[in-house]
Amino acid sequence: MNLRPDLAIIAANVRPGARVLDVGCGDGDLLAVLRDERQCDARGMEIxxxxxxxxxxxxxxxxxxxxxxxxxxxxxxxxxxxILSQTLQTTHRPDQVLEHLLRIGGKAFVSFPNFAHWRVRLSLLWNGRMPVTRLLPVAWYETPNIHHVTVADFRDLVAARGITVEESWYLSGDKLCSPAAAAFRAEHAVFLISRR
Structure with missing residues (x-):
């Protein structure tokens, strides 16, 4: 199955045979891969x-x-x-959701669009408007996104909460990019976090 790039990163880094909860699992593509290819006990929650x-x-x-x-x-x-993929920015209290994720699971994967990406910044600078892009495809008044999180915002939140970032991956388009200047260059971020 061809997974969205952030989901492919998550699937490749989940330990085979693990117990997994995918919160905001959408169409279930990640759950199916985790169940069928990684032999996980994969369960989901979807609104x-x-x-x-x-x-x-x-x-x-x-x-x-x-x-x-x-x-x-x-x-x-x-x-x-x-797992919370492309859902953090749609929750009312992302901080509390993160606490629940780490209470429920030993580790948590969190992925989100980086609202500090250079195209977003440029659109705000030149047009004075929230952008409509391939990854943010609807107008501001139609979007489920209620929090505009950036890589730096997320890192600050987890640091303030005493949460450990075990690994992070950054995507520009559908390809991995370097962590150098990720706050500016990454369209999406994926973090593996825990309370060590």
């Missing part, structure tokens, strides 16, 4: 009922739920990994 129905029809273990309110139902350390 959209049509996406949940599609996942269940594919034989995936997915429940309907909201990351902002429903993560509290999971017991401490019930998973090896919790």
């Amino acid at each position: 959209d009922s049509a996406s949940v129905a599609n996942c269940v029809a594919r034989g995936l273990s997915v429940i309907q739920g909201d990351a902002d309110s429903d993560l509290a139902i999971y017991p401490d350390q019930s998973f090896d990994y919790a």
Whole structure:
């Protein structure tokens, strides 16, 4: 299966056979790869009922739920990994969601669009408007994004919370790019975090 680049990074770095919760699992493509290719006990939570129905029809273990309110139902350390891909910026309290992820899982993968990417900055500078790009394809009033997080913002948040960044990956387009100047060059970021 051809995964979105951030999901491919996550799938390649999840330990085979692990227990995984994918929060905001969407269409379930990552869950299917983790189950079928990595032999993981992969489960999902998704807010959209049509996406949940599609996942269940594919034989995936997915429940309907909201990351902002429903993560509290999971017991401490019930998973090896919790995953939040392209969802952090849509939550009401990203800080609390991160705390739940690390309470539920030993480690967490978090990916998000970097709103400090040079194209975003240029659009704001020259047009005075929030950009519409391949990765941010809708106008500001249609987007589910309610927080415009940057690589630097995320690093500051996890540092303030005493969270360890174990690894990070940066994507420009669909390709990995160097961490040098990632805050400016990366369109997406993927972090593996823990409480060591």
